[in-house]
Amino acid sequence: MHFVRDRYNRAMLFRSHVTVGLCGAALVARFQPAWLTPSWPVEAGWAQLRPLIESGAPWFTGLVDGAVHLWSTSGLAPLVETPIAYLLLVAVVGFGSLLPDIDHQSSRINRMFGTSRGLFGWLVHRFFRIFVGPHRTVTHYGATWLGLSLAVGYFLPQLWSPGAPYAVAFSIGYGLHIAADMLTERGVPVFGPFIKRRYTLVPDLLTFPTGSWREYATVLALFLFTLWAWGVWGWIVGWLP
Numbered sequence: 234m235h236f237v238r239d240r241y242n243r244a245m246l247f248r249s250h251v252t253v254g255l256c257g258a259a260l261v262a263r264f265q266p267a268w269l270t271p272s273w274p275v276e277a278g279w280a281q282l283r284p285l286i287e288s289g290a291p292w293f294t295g296l297v298d299g300a301v302h303l304w305s306t307s308g309l310a311p312l313v314e315t316p317i318a319y320l321l322l323v324a325v326v327g328f329g330s331l332l333p334d335i336d337h338q339s340s341r342i343n344r345m346f347g348t349s350r351g352l353f354g355w356l357v358h359r360f361f362r363i364f365v366g367p368h369r370t371v372t373h374y375g376a377t378w379l380g381l382s383l384a385v386g387y388f389l390p391q392l393w394s395p396g397a398p399y400a401v402a403f404s405i406g407y408g409l410h411i412a413a414d415m416l417t418e419r420g421v422p423v424f425g426p427f428i429k430r431r432y433t434l435v436p437d438l439l440t441f442p443t444g445s446w447r448e449y450a451t452v453l454a455l456f457l458f459t460l461w462a463w464g465v466w467g468w469i470v471g472w473l474p
């Protein structure tokens with residue numbers, strides 16, 4: 234377990250990654266094109282999924298038919314479909330911004346899914362050590378990000394037609410995780426496996442150690458910038474006496 238305590242091998246803070254991911258999503262949402270507007274059309278979505286599931290589990294399709302019917306006749310749908318779509322979008326960005334650290338045994342995503350402790354956690358960790366590589370390698374390659382983004386971007390809208398904005402959200406979250414790690418002094422081998430060198434986004438002088446006060450300061454600056462881009466900053470200042 235010694236590598237977990239090793240400062241060089243630590244995962245950047247969970248809350249930093251989530252904040253960076255969500256700020257990125259908020260900035261995209263601020264200037265998003267119409268096709269990126271998320272929707273959550275329950276009836277249409279179910280009509281599309283139904284034939285896929287029907288053959289395997291007819292009792293389940295019956296159950297969902299009932300639930301969808303209740304939903305669409307409840308009168309709630311027009312009120313909450315847009316907020317739910319945005320909540321889902323935020324959740325997808327959050328998921329994407331945590332996923333690369335699945336290669337780190339004590340990362341939050343592994344603790345969330347119980348893959349950090351016990352025999353299962355040990356097996357998952359061995360798997361990553363042997364087949365994927367140590368922390369901040371394969372899951373942090375630019376090529377991995379591109380491959381996953383293309384795969385999700387291609388398959389998700391095929392399975393579910395409103396999927397495109399969520400696929401983009403996943404790609405943004407994942408990409409921003411790598412970009413944020415590239416602000417830390419350890420850097421990221423983004424051009425791996427072709428080039429082993431670790432790169433940083435800024436000159437070494439401006440990078441910071443994981444979990445340092447400068448990490449907080451950078452994330453805070455991004456957060457304030459996001460508020461400013463949304464006009465919230467002006468609103469707060471105008472509201473102050």
Ligand SMILES: [Zn+2]
Nearest residue numbers: 245333334414
């Ligand atoms: Zn990372």
